[in-house]
Amino acid sequence: xxxxxxxxxxxxxxxxxxxxxxxxxxxxxxxxxxxxxxxxxxxxxxxxxxxxxxxxxxxxxxxxxxxxxxxxxxxxxxxxxxxxxxxxxxxxxxxxxxxxxxxxxxxxxxxxxxxxxxxxxxxxxxxxxxxxxxxxxxxxxxxxxxxxxxxxxxxxxxxxxxxxxxxxxxxxxxxxxxxxxxxxxxxxxxxxxxxxxxxxxxxxxxxxxxxxxxxxxxxxxxxxxxxxxxxxxxxxxxxxxxxxxxxxxxxxxxxxxxxxxxxxxxxxx
Numbered sequence: 001x002x003x004x005x006x007x008x009x010x011x012x013x014x015x016x017x018x019x020x021x022x023x024x025x026x027x028x029x030x031x032x033x034x035x036x037x038x039x040x041x042x043x044x045x046x047x048x049x050x051x052x053x054x055x056x057x058x059x060x061x062x063x064x065x066x067x068x069x070x071x072x073x074x075x076x077x078x079x080x081x082x083x084x085x086x087x088x089x090x091x092x093x094x095x096x097x098x099x100x101x102x103x104x105x106x107x108x109x110x111x112x113x114x115x116x117x118x119x120x121x122x123x124x125x126x127x128x129x130x131x132x133x134x135x136x137x138x139x140x141x142x143x144x145x146x147x148x149x150x151x152x153x154x155x156x157x158x159x160x161x162x163x164x165x166x167x168x169x170x171x172x173x174x175x176x177x178x179x180x181x182x183x184x185x186x187x188x189x190x191x192x193x194x195x196x197x198x199x200x201x202x203x204x205x206x207x208x209x210x211x212x213x214x215x216x217x218x219x220x221x222x223x224x225x226x227x228x229x230x231x232x233x234x235x236x237x238x239x240x241x242x243x244x245x246x247x248x249x250x251x252x253x254x255x256x257x258x259x260x261x262x263x264x265x266x267x268x269x
Contacts, residue, residue, distance in 0.1 A: 036069035037062060038096030040087055042103030043206040045074035051125060055102045071096055075105065077206040084109035092117040098135075101125070104171055105202045110134070126171055141171065142178030145227070149182020152190070152225040159190040162218040166205040166230035168196045175229040193218055197230050205230060 039059050041052045056072075063070055071094070073087045084101075088109055091099045097120050101110045104127035114122045114131045123135040152161045163179055165172040180192050195214050198204030211230050218226055 034097045035095035036071065036097075038088075038091030038094075038099040039070060039072045040084075040091065040099065040101045040106060041072065041074040042105055043075050043077050043079075043202070046072075052102055055100065055125065075103075077203060081108040081112075085112050088113040088122075089116070092120045097121055098123055103127075103202075104169070141174045142181075145175045145178030145229075146182035148227050149179040149184075150186045151182075152179070152227060153183045153186030156187065156190055156225045158222045158224045159187065160193070160221065160223045161190050162193045162195070162215075162223040162226040164211060164214050164218075164226060164228040164230050165194070165196045166198070167202050168199050169202070172196075172229050175227075179227050193221070193223060 037059060039055060041055065044050070044052055046052060046056050052074075059070060059072070062068060071091060073091065075084055075087070084106055085108075088099055088101065088106070092113060099113070099117075099120055100123045101107075102125045104124075106124055107127045107129060110122055110124050111129050111131070111134075114120075114129060114134045118133055121133050121135070122129070122131075123137055125137045126139070128136040128138060161183055163176050165176055176194055180194075183190055183192055195218075196204065197207050197210050197214065204210070211228070215226055215228075
């Protein structure tokens with residue numbers, strides 16, 4: 001496992017990756033026709049205190065450092081793959097290059113768009129698309145979450161810890177698994193309560209009220225550290241006093257958030 005100096009700022013890795021693919025656009029065959037960077041956020045968009053915000057930081061840095069233009073779009077709750085494809089296609093048609101999809105939910109639509117718009121460079125965060133014009137920005141989620149589990153094991157006083165996942169996808173289960181292992185290795189006496197905002201659907205990432213209810217239920221059961229990989233639900237307000245927090249993807253009690261931890265980030269293309 002590669003060592004990092006601080007977990008709280010490690011989420012900037014996603015932003016740095018989103019920012020680094022701007023180099024693809026500068027060498028594109030479209031040349032002067034390039035309108036800039038096209039960035040497609042997942043549900044929640046800017047202000048989610050999670051991976052969308054990390055990508056936004058990279059986007060802002062690219063616009064400032066390279067004096068380029070760009071356009072941002074955000075997926076809506078309930079968007080179908082066809083809706084998402086239309087958003088990506090609109091960016092490619094307008095000459096934006098690269099076009100970046102933030103989150104694994106863009107996988108089907110970005111795969112289709114990359115096949116049609118072969119002269120456009122695409123990138124996707126948290127997923128792999130096997131195409132020559134796609135950069136897959138993936139992370140060792142379980143490693144960052146393991147460190148969050150270690151922190152939780154050291155901080156908990158009640159020996160009751162919680163994990164809230166936006167959905168029970170393979171990706172989010174990696175967060176939960178790493179967190180659980182880090183907790184177990186550090187504090188074998190601690191128990192872990194794992195709950196999903198929405199089983200079988202990424203809609204859970206846009207359900208803050210449901211996340212709030214889960215967090216308050218955990219707090220009622222004397223859970224004093226909650227780690228959340230749930231985007232919007234991670235920032236849902238709580239009427240209860242905040243529990244301790246373990247840093248991570250949207251590490252949170254119901255009242256506070258930090259950025260995502262990705263200590264070992266890889267680019268596949």
